Amino acid sequence: APASGRMAIGEAITNIAAAPIMHISELKLSANWMAPAGHAGEDAAMFETVKAVGLELCPALGISIPVGKDSMSMKTVWDDKDGKKAVTSPISLVVTAFAGVTDARKTLTPALQNTDSTLILIDLGAGKNRLGGSSLAQVYGQVGEIAPDVDDANLLKNFFNAIQTLNSDGKILAYHDRSDGGLFVSLCEMAFAGRCGLNIDLSTLQGDDLSALYNEELGAVIQVKAAEADAILSALKTQLNGNAHVIGTVNDTNELIFERAGKTVYAESRVTLHRLWSETTYQMQKLRDNPACAQQEYDRILDINDKGLSSKPSFDIKENVAAPYLNLSRPKMAILREQGVNGHVEMAAAFDRAGFTAFDVHMSDIIAGRVSLSDFAGMVACGGFSYGDVLGAGEGWAKSILFNPRARDQFEQFFNRTDSFALGVCNGCQMMSNLKSIIPGAALWPHFVKNKSEQFEARLAMVEVQKTNSLFFVDMAGSQLPITVAHGEGYTEFFQSSAVKAIDANLVTLNFVDNSGNQTEVYPFNPNGSVNGITGLTSVDGRFSIMMPHPERVFRQVQNTWQRNLSDDENGPWLKMFQNARKFVA
Numbered sequence: 227a228p229a230s231g232r233m234a235i236g237e238a239i240t241n242i243a244a245a246p247i248m249h250i251s252e253l254k255l256s257a258n259w260m261a262p263a264g265h266a267g268e269d270a271a272m273f274e275t276v277k278a279v280g281l282e283l284c285p286a287l288g289i290s291i292p293v294g295k296d297s298m299s300m301k302t303v304w305d306d307k308d309g310k311k312a313v314t315s316p317i318s319l320v321v322t323a324f325a326g327v328t329d330a331r332k333t334l335t336p337a338l339q340n341t342d343s344t345l346i347l348i349d350l351g352a353g354k355n356r357l358g359g360s361s362l363a364q365v366y367g368q369v370g371e372i373a374p375d376v377d378d379a380n381l382l383k384n385f386f387n388a389i390q391t392l393n394s395d396g397k398i399l400a401y402h403d404r405s406d407g408g409l410f411v412s413l414c415e416m417a418f419a420g421r422c423g424l425n426i427d428l429s430t431l432q433g434d435d436l437s438a439l440y441n442e443e444l445g446a447v448i449q450v451k452a453a454e455a456d457a458i459l460s461a462l463k464t465q466l467n468g469n470a471h472v473i474g475t476v477n478d479t480n481e482l483i484f485e486r487a488g489k490t491v492y493a494e495s496r497v498t499l500h501r502l503w504s505e506t507t508y509q510m511q512k513l514r515d516n517p518a519c520a521q522q523e524y525d526r527i528l529d530i531n532d533k534g535l536s537s538k539p540s541f542d543i544k545e546n547v548a549a550p551y552l553n554l555s556r557p558k559m560a561i562l563r564e565q566g567v568n569g570h571v572e573m574a575a576a577f578d579r580a581g582f583t584a585f586d587v588h589m590s591d592i593i594a595g596r597v598s599l600s601d602f603a604g605m606v607a608c609g610g611f612s613y614g615d616v617l618g619a620g621e622g623w624a625k626s627i628l629f630n631p632r633a634r635d636q637f638e639q640f641f642n643r644t645d646s647f648a649l650g651v652c653n654g655c656q657m658m659s660n661l662k663s664i665i666p667g668a669a670l671w672p673h674f675v676k677n678k679s680e681q682f683e684a685r686l687a688m689v690e691v692q693k694t695n696s697l698f699f700v701d702m703a704g705s706q707l708p709i710t711v712a713h714g715e716g717y718t719e720f721f722q723s724s725a726v727k728a729i730d731a732n733l734v735t736l737n738f739v740d741n742s743g744n745q746t747e748v749y750p751f752n753p754n755g756s757v758n759g760i761t762g763l764t765s766v767d768g769r770f771s772i773m774m775p776h777p778e779r780v781f782r783q784v785q786n787t788w789q790r791n792l793s794d795d796e797n798g799p800w801l802k803m804f805q806n807a808r809k810f811v812a
Contacts, residue, residue: 257294286379338420344455351443567610580804607654619715620656667766678755695768716754736762
């Protein structure tokens with residue numbers, strides 16, 4: 227039990243070490259203790275574990291546990307026909323580490339770069355290769371004898387400091403702490419993320435192949451430039467008592483090859499291993515969700531030419547700024563929300579960055595007459611879960627407008643002005659689509675219903691901007707950009723042939739595309755399954771637009787964390803649509 231507690235702390239540290247943190251003392255831990263209090267021997271085990279973690283390891287590391295919780299009744303007893311039955315869960319500690327980071331853009335990921343490089347294993351288990359409690363033991367129906375442990379707090383501290391220094395100096399291309407499943411799983415996960423193959427040599431590792439590959443001791447794999455590998459390895463060996471080993475390189479053959487002393491131990495294609503790794507998820511997803519979508523996502527792995535997300539703006543991002551004279555005034559922008567809406571802060575930030583003065587406007591303010599939309603140049607309906615979506619996507623919000631005389635008059639007057647504009651995003655998109663009867667030029671807008679996947683979809687997806695009259699997408703046509711989606715009801719349900727009419731009338735602003743840039747209805751490239759990938763529309767004159775994705779979540783460059791080597795530029799490509807709105811007001 228004390229070893230499990232120490233390992234929980236150690237794994238939290240090796241995991242968060244990928245983030246740039248000033249010093250290990252910056253870390254704070256949240257501890258969730260679980261034990262079957264009163265069960266024979268467990269109270270003593272609990273005492274020893276708390277002592278090992280709270281009085282010994284954490285003080286030695288210089289970190290604290292300011293918060294946590296206890297679950298002390300981890301035992302269930304019941305009677306059945308064969309007598310009294312009981313299930314007892316052993317002592318366990320779940321640890322979450324958190325800290326402020328110095329620069330979010332320098333956070334390391336497991337995604338390998340297919341370049342001339344070297345992989346180095348940092349083995350904080352110092353070659354002990356203890357297999358107790360490992361996934362390997364479980365596969366063979368065993369528990370094992372000796373569990374991994376944190377034997378040296380100073381070694382763990384030195385490891386953390388070494389990773390931080392290498393990261394600060396830009397020396398690490400990819401990082402992955404040792405996974406559940408051991409080194410083999412860590413390397414596979416890195417290859418899956420980087421979409422490349424590996425040549426791994428186990429010759430420098432102690433023990434037999436199984437124990438070297440499947441022990442779950444603390445440690446990490448880093449990828450460094452080949453030209454710098456010798457110097458980095460030498461420094462790590464000095465700092466970590468020799469517990470660093472060169473173990474291989476990447477290849478472009480999509481094969482994972484493991485060797486020892488020139489003899490192949492194991493070899494398999496990355497695609498085959500990735501399918502095995504994902505099969506359990508696929509089988510569960512097929513039972514829980516739409517099986518056709520589950521199959522499409524599983525089959526996506528077969529495409530070895532899939533290049534992943536990319537950013538292809540049709541405009542120069544560095545010139546993506548409003549004209550200087552627009553900064554002389556800041557038009558008033560209503561950031562509209564209702565009970566359950568939660569995207570208003572990000573939306574206010576985006577419009578503020580574009581040159582507006584953002585005002586928090588709750589529906590209750592309009593209904594009570596405290597706020598008038600006539601005072602605002604524009605209005606945006608934000609994302610979230612208005613009324614918990616219990617009346618359907620955005621429908622309760624829309625009905626609170628349509629069935630309230632004061633609110634309906636306010637919105638009708640706003641929409642019928644010639645100088646007003648409005649944007650609806652996610653839940654706000656659903657709400658505005660239900661207001662199309664009072665929005666000029668919006669008759670062809672669809673109704674939004676449950677995703678084809680039958681699940682809430684929160685992911686990054688690629689969209690292409692179409693040429694329309696939308697004031698938000700001026701000079702953006704042809705851009706293919708990743709964007710955040712987070713919705714459960716984003717499938718566009720058109721009435722009769724209005725989908726074709728909307729396309730022919732150039733009212734469709736955004737379509738989901740696959741990673742090759744083709745419009746798609748295939749999951750998960752198209753997370754809601756909408757026809758032709760339609761996920762954004764505008765009114766006939768372009769003043770009113772609705773879209774399911776969230777541009778306000780990615781308008782800063784630092785928010786686009788899917789990119790390698792994030793630039794120092796502050797503005798991301800999606801800021802342009804907010805700046806376009808500012809130019810419209812001018």
